[in-house]
Amino acid sequence: MRDVAQHAGVSPKTVSNVMNGYPFIREETRTRVLASIEALGYQMNISARNLKSGRTGIIGLAVPELSQPYFAELADAVITAAETHGLTVVIEQTNALRDRELTTLHRPRGHLVDGLLFSPLALGQEDIEHLRTATPMVLLGERMFHGPADHVMIDNVAGTRAVTEHLLALGRRRIAVLGIHPGERVGTAAIRYGAFASALTDAGLEPIDRLAMPADPWQRRTGAEAMEALIASGEKFDAVLALNDTLALGALRVLIQHGVRVPDDVAVAGFDDIDEASYSIPSLTTVNPGRRQIAATAVDILVGRMNGDDTEHREVVARYALHVRESTSGH
Known part of the structure; x- marks a missing residue:
C-alpha cells in the first residue's frame, strides 16, 4: 500500500479509502490511485484487513440437501445477493437431520463467518431456544418458529x-x-x-x-x-x-x-x-415461491444485523407466483 501511495503521490490512508470505496474522494485522485494499483499489480491483503476489522467477509448458508434443485438454486441466488455486499458464501449441508441442524447452530463459528442463513427442516417449536445464537442469523423456509431470529418465509x-x-x-x-x-x-x-x-x-x-x-x-x-x-x-x-x-x-x-x-x-x-x-x-x-426475493431479503437483513442493527426481529413472507404451463393447460 505504501508503494502504491508513493507511485500515486498520495498518502497510504488515501489508498486505503479508495480500496474500501470511501465516497468522499476527488475523482481525479481516485483515478490516479486506481491507475497505480493496476500498474503495480497491488492486491489488498484481505486476511490482514479482516483481522483488523474483526470480520471475515464470509457468511454461511446451511441447507438440507444440495441435490434438491430448489436448494441448489436458492444457494445460487444467495451467492448472487451476497456478492452485491462484497461477501463470500460458505455452504453447509445438514441432510435435514435434527442433530446436524443443532450442531450447525451450536458449533463455534464466530471466527469463521460473520453471519448465518439457515434453512432447517427437522427442528420444531420445541427447539426455539436453540435459535438464540451469538452469530447473527436469519432463518429461511417454513413459518414455524416466531422466535428470537429474523425469518424469511415461503408462502x-x-x-x-x-x-x-x-x-x-x-x-x-x-x-x-x-x-x-x-x-x-x-x-x-x-x-x-x-x-x-x-x-x-x-x-x-x-x-x-x-x-x-x-x-x-x-x-x-x-x-x-x-x-x-x-x-x-x-x-x-x-x-x-x-x-x-x-x-x-x-x-x-x-x-x-x-x-x-x-x-x-x-x-x-x-x-x-x-x-x-x-x-x-x-x-x-x-x-x-419467490426464491430470489427470499435470498436478497435474507442477505440484506443479515448484513444489517452484522452491522449492529438491533431492532425487533422481522418475519418476511415472500411473494409467490403461479406459473401455468402445458401440464395443466395443454398449451
Missing part, C-alpha cells in the same frame, strides 16, 4: 391454495397429492397438504385419503414410485398435485409411460418452479 399456504384452486377451476375433482409425510405436523409436507385440504373444503369437496400418496425424500425417484403405486391401486384421479417439482417430474414420466395423456386425462402441477420445470415435456405448471 406455502397461499401458494398451495392457488395451485389447488387452479386445478379445481379446470374441473378436476379427484386430485391426487404426492409427497405427504404421515404423522408430520410442522414440516413443509404438512403445511402444503393442509392448505390443499382447506382449498378443497372451501370448494365444497373433501380430500380423498386414498389419493394422498406418501413420498420421502422428495425426489424424482420417489415421485415415480408414488405414481406407480397410485396407478396400481386402481383409484381414479384426474389431477395430480405434487408437493414439489421433483416429485412431479418423476410422476410425469410414469404417467406418460402408462399412456396417460397429460393434461387431457390427468393434469399435473408442482411447487418450487425449479429451472427444469420450464423444459420438461410437457412443461410443468408450478408455484414460484
